[in-house]
Amino acid sequence: MPLLVFHTSQLLWVRLAAVLFTCVAFSVAAHGANLPHGGMADWCIFCWAFSFACTLLVLLVEQFGLQARIPVSWTNFPITIACYAALLCLSASIIFPVYFIKDQQLYGETRDYRIVSTVFSCLAAVAYMGEVSLSKARPGEVTGYMATAPGLLKVCQTFVACVIFMLVSNPVSYERHAALKWCMAVYCICFILSMAVVVLCVGECTGCLPIPFSKFLSGYALLAVIMYLTATIIWPVFQFGKHYPGRGNDTNLIAVAVLTALNFLLYLADLAYTARLVFVTV
Incomplete structure (x- = not known):
């Protein structure tokens, strides 16, 4: 037995x-x-x-x-x-x-x-x-992508985005101006792509992409940094600027601004780590 x-x-x-x-x-x-x-x-x-x-x-x-x-x-x-x-x-x-x-x-x-x-x-x-x-991966250790710093950053990025979604939806605080809708588009696009990376890695499907996974990560990280940079600037300007007075729960709006800046820093760190993994090891 x-x-x-x-x-x-x-x-x-x-x-x-x-x-x-x-x-x-x-x-x-x-x-x-x-x-x-x-x-x-x-x-x-x-x-x-x-x-x-x-x-x-x-x-x-x-x-x-x-x-x-x-x-x-x-x-x-x-x-x-x-x-x-x-x-x-x-x-x-x-x-x-x-x-x-x-x-x-x-x-x-x-x-x-x-x-x-x-x-x-x-x-x-x-x-x-x-x-x-x-x-988590140690220096020189061969392991899964999610055990590396970029993989863990992807988890943090998606989690922060989920918190942002909760804050902007109750009450809805992005419909007053097209620029705020752009910020919402940034949150959604980057969340979907980061979650796609997590799912591809956990499901061992990275080989299904039409381009090498490393190039996809580098291009996406650069795109996400640029998009989040625009959102980090636009959100506080159109929520708290003199010509665009905020409406609704100001605490939520401030929290979204802080979390947007935090996610920008996470994506920036992700880009730095990804570039190091892709280019330094080549």
Whole structure:
């Protein structure tokens, strides 16, 4: 009768810790935190539950040795999940106390449950950051693209874009001028292309492109930098300029401006890393 043998390692213990922390975070929040339905409450629960489910899947596949039967690149899938989970849990660790603990008149068990969820969310974010640190490529190491700096930057770019989409859609803040619609087009185009790179790498489909993958990455990175540079300039000018007074939630508009600049810096770093990988190694 075959026995299941657990091969212990730092990575295994970090993943087990992440599974435990996320499980406690969403279980406690769902059980006794008395959260409202919808909005940021559902987002935080999703962050913890999604991270828990995906990490548990990774653990089961690796422990049962099923990597060859999974139709994804196992050199790219686990670290991609870990990076997304780190960002999700980090966002939940910030959002949850701001929306559901700060300035709330809470007493007794409800407040205690919410504090416990926040603490374990922070622990989960730290655990996932540790997993990314353990899994990322070392200098000279041959590994999957998603374990390299450009691959991890792609994950960050898509995550920041998702946050931007949430901020500009509630309320809609890009329909007042054609220039703002251009900014929205920049966010959408760059998000789709970055996500396409992630999917191609995880699905081992990079050879399906009509041009070499390295040239595609270089051209796209340059295009994204130029497009995000225009959005970084245009968004604050047409939202906060004297002739284009802002409308709606000014906090959201400022956050979008900051996140646009952040994504521009991420794409700029991506271009620098990609150029180094493509041209220095040739």
